[in-house]
Amino acid sequence: MNDVRSLATAAAVAVALLLSPDEAVAKTKAAKSSQLAVEWWQWVLAIPSSSNPLLDTTGDSCMVGQHGATWFLAGSWVGPVTRDCDVPQGATLVFPVINEINFDTPFQCGQGGPLPSSDYRALSKAFIDGAANLSVVLDGTPIAKLKRTVSPVFEIALPEDNIFLAGCSGDLSDGIYSPAVDDGYYVQLSGLAVGTHTLVIHAENPTPPGFSLDVTYNLTVVPVITK
Numbered sequence: 651m652n653d654v655r656s657l658a659t660a661a662a663v664a665v666a667l668l669l670s671p672d673e674a675v676a677k678t679k680a681a682k683s684s685q686l687a688v689e690w691w692q693w694v695l696a697i698p699s700s701s702n703p704l705l706d707t708t709g710d711s712c713m714v715g716q717h718g719a720t721w722f723l724a725g726s727w728v729g730p731v732t733r734d735c736d737v738p739q740g741a742t743l744v745f746p747v748i749n750e751i752n753f754d755t756p757f758q759c760g761q762g763g764p765l766p767s768s769d770y771r772a773l774s775k776a777f778i779d780g781a782a783n784l785s786v787v788l789d790g791t792p793i794a795k796l797k798r799t800v801s802p803v804f805e806i807a808l809p810e811d812n813i814f815l816a817g818c819s820g821d822l823s824d825g826i827y828s829p830a831v832d833d834g835y836y837v838q839l840s841g842l843a844v845g846t847h848t849l850v851i852h853a854e855n856p857t858p859p860g861f862s863l864d865v866t867y868n869l870t871v872v873p874v875i876t877k
Contacts, residue, residue, distance in 0.1 A: 709733030748853035749834025774833035
């Protein structure tokens with residue numbers, strides 16, 4: 651066992667040595683971004699429909715399930731919305747501009763037996779390939795760099811009152827589902843000054859049946875006392 655571990659470690663070191671410093675940094679950032687995409691989905695899908703941020707039309711659900719230094723913001727499954735949301739000073743805001751999850755639901759939602767993750771990854775990729783007119787504007791200034799992120803395979807936990815029930819005719823039970831995969835464009839915002847900010851998110855996919863997202867967040871960054 652020790653010999654195997656030594657070989658694995660040596661291989662990892664060898665790979666690292668082949669990368670330039672810039673490439674190593676880029677690879678680390680990409681891995682972190684894909685993990686945050688996973689965590690975003692695990693956060694939002696674990697919340698019941700009654701308080702799910704994707705169905706929120708006012709911002710009342712903005713703080714549900716939040717903790718730590720990373721705060722997630724949701725898109726919308728209920729059309730254009732404007733939300734008022736308080737966030738703590740120092741938090742990094744993570745949110746999708748447009749994203750697509752697909753996951754295995756054997757013998758539910760009209761599916762037969764289990765399917766491989768590659769099938770689901772192709773579905774997510776096809777949707778995001780069709781994305782158009784993506785924009786994120788913070789306090790009137792566009793955010794120029796929107797990064798596409800492809801997730802590793804992961805798992806999700808759905809509550810009994812999950813947000814897929816309506817689309818699956820009520821037959822998607824609570825439980826753990828895998829494999830799940832995601833593809834999308836995400837943004838990380840940090841260093842927002844205490845006070846009020848306006849964040850506007852827009853995305854489209856003209857491929858039939860068509861998709862459009864318009865979400866405005868009226869953010870209030872609240873000072874945090876650390877001493």
